[in-house]
Amino acid sequence: MKNIELNQRRSLATPRGVGVMCDFYADRAENATLWDVEGRAYTDFAAGIAVLNTGHRHPRIMQAIAAQLERFTHTCYQVVPYQSYVSLAERINGLVPIKGLNKTALFTTGAEAVENAIKIARAHTGRAGVIAFSGAFHGRTLLGMALTGKVVPYKVGFGPFPSDIYHAPFPSASHGVTTEQALYALDNLFKSDIDPQRVAAIIVEPVQGEGGFQPAPADFMRGLRAICDKHGIVMIADEVQTGFGRTGKLFAMSHYDVEVDLITMAKSLAGGMPLSAVCGRAAIMDAPLPGGLGGTYAGNPLAVAAAHAVIDTIAEEQLCERAEALGAQLRQHLDGLRKQCPALAEVRGLGSMIAAEFRDPATGAPSADHAKRVQSRALEAGLVLLTCGTHGNVIRFLYPLTVPQAQFDAALAVLTQALAE
Known part of the structure; x- marks a missing residue:
């Protein structure tokens, strides 16, 4: 051919x-x-x-998938659960840079992880508003597109989008936006567009992906954490692209001296198999009712086996x-x-x-x-x-x-x- x-x-x-x-x-x-x-x-x-x-x-990942193929390929975790899902959640809970008791839910794609993180934040706070940033990319689903801070090619022809989504400038020296200006714009957003008491979550990429590999300045992350603490807002780090060693740390949030409440991950989590996750503070993760989270393929056993092998490989190599x-x-x-x-x-x-x-x-x-x-x-x-x-x-x-x-x-x-x- x-x-x-x-x-x-x-x-x-x-x-x-x-x-x-x-x-x-x-x-x-x-x-x-x-x-x-x-x-x-x-x-x-x-x-x-x-x-x-x-x-x-990678040989280790291939072997892990092959071994799982010999056992079973699918049950739907919400129908018949399996140990490997639980043990992967335990591992992720201990690896994320969030102190205290964490919980993890597995999904299939990065966009799914982002959408479920927003669902969890809304369930926890009882609020609807979400703030994302210019230049951000959070997926191609309807809510993912609404959160994404780039029109072409992601949003053209696909509106209207979900309501109560707002964007603030992301600080970037190359774009002439300082941390002070970005935080001022966020404060102005609270004055002109949405009461901070109606905001469920602020979602940020520690390093913007589609936005041009722009690292978030440390003082900006501190500023966001202070705002979230002041107003009871859930702070979410989208680590779909930054996670699993890409930035020199297992998670990019380890480069900062503040913690977020939830982290989304996907991409290199399972070495080419479709798998994503949301991990964060147990009190927040437990907000949705039973059945509120999940998906038919969420936490597929072949992908879970691959993820265990990925974590082992990153550590050993x-x-x-x-x-x-x-x-x-x-x-x-x-x-x-x-x-x-x-x-x-x-x-x-x-x-x-x-x-x-x-x-x-x-x-x-x-x-x-x-x-x-x-x-x-x-x-x-x-x-x-x-x-x-x-x-x-x-x-x-x-x-x-x-x-x-x-x-x-x-x-x-x-x-x-x-x-x-």
Whole structure:
């Protein structure tokens, strides 16, 4: 089968709304390498959009899934429960950076985790309002879209959206928004749009994903915690993309000196299997009535088995430490290329959640064209990269944390050439 033939079939069989970046089709994969149906190899620095921190087909994860296949594939946990779900919840409860008694509920997708976190916060507070931030991404479901702080392509043509959702500016030096300005805007929101006593939750990404890998400043997180404490608001960290070692910590909230009340997680939780979770303070998690949480596939036993193996792998292979080391190497490499690539305006991020932002050297305006050109040149040379950012002018790096050092070095050489061109 040829890629061109599959592209023709795809255009006839699937809707245009399912956007596809690459014009080749995966045939097999191993760790940080993908092979297409025509046998060409690609180094994968997208990792299924941060799903494969442990790489493609990690042996430990494959073995765990195979062992579970021999036992059972599905019962629906809410009908006939199983021990592995309970033990995974226990492990997550002990791993999240939230002190005290925690509880965890498992779901299937990141958007599901976010929606259920909002449900839990509303049940706990008896309030409806939710505040999210500009540049945020929280999913493609109706509530997820409403929370997302980016119109194109996520919201176009899909309204009206659920009510009582509000947005405040996210602090970002590259966007000219300080922490003081962001917190002032939030206070102004309470004066102009919603009484803080009607707000159930504030949801924030410790590092914005689609928003351009923008880390939340520490003083901003402290400010949010103080506001939530003052008004009885549930503070939610969306760690769907930042979780499980990507930022150099198991959870990005460990970089901050405040705790949130709930954490959502998905993506690399199960190494490529569909699984998500909400974890947080037991008193809040217990607010919904029995039957208020769940889902037919929520906590699928194959995905749960994979998640146990992922947690073991991250610990045994010291992938948090490796994320720090690889990220430091990448940042140093990119910073060294800024003179020969004047459009490379900023390199930022935590651990291995690194971004390269491009701006027009003459005007300083965001340059999506530069980012796209670098992405295209890299892909031609066999390196898969993703873009992001409010203006589409950011390249984000999401390589597996298990990538062999020689392959990582070779990818940096490709990146050097792509930036030079």
